[in-house]
Amino acid sequence: MGTFRITAAVLGVGIVVIYVLGSSFWVGSNPGWYRSLNAPSFQPPDFVFGLIWPYNFIVLGITAVVMAQTASSRQLILWLVIFASSVAAALVWSYLFYVPHNLSGASVALVIAALLTLPLLIVTWQVSVKMALLLIPYQIWVTIASTISIGYALKN
Secondary structure (H helix, E strand, O other): OOHHHHHHHHHHHHHHHHHHHHHHHHHOOOHHHHHHOOOOOOOOOHHHHHHHHHHHHHHHHHHHHHHHHHOOHHHHHHHHHHHHHHHHHHHHHHHHHHOOOOHHHHHHHHHHHHHHHHHHHHHHHHHOHHHHHHHHHHHHHHHHHHHHHHHHHHHO
8 A cells, every 4th residue: 555545544544533532522521411401302322322433433444444445546535525524513513512502503513414424425335335335324323413413402
């Protein structure tokens, strides 16, 4: 694997690490506040979050490496830009939701993150159908999380 592809793989995995650390940074900042909110009736139990997020992070990291190994340079750059943009939107959600408690703004950010998972899946599909199929739960989860976030904004 050439320098460009190694750099891209490291960058992709680095984005996943930023996603993991960034999202957990603000989530734990005020747990009492979160528990005081009126939850939407369709919110899954807490253990579901504990199962889906590790899966998503692992698959995103593996996909970053597979994309770095097999995608064309154009596809790889496009994938990294879309992925980084989606992660940035998800981190904006985390900040807006947990720090200034801007539930509406947070919901908009997460909807943007969910929308960005669609072209992410398309580019991945062009390179590796297997990895795209493994990313479908991530796309579904971010969409569900967007709906939950909107539910919080409407109920609180």
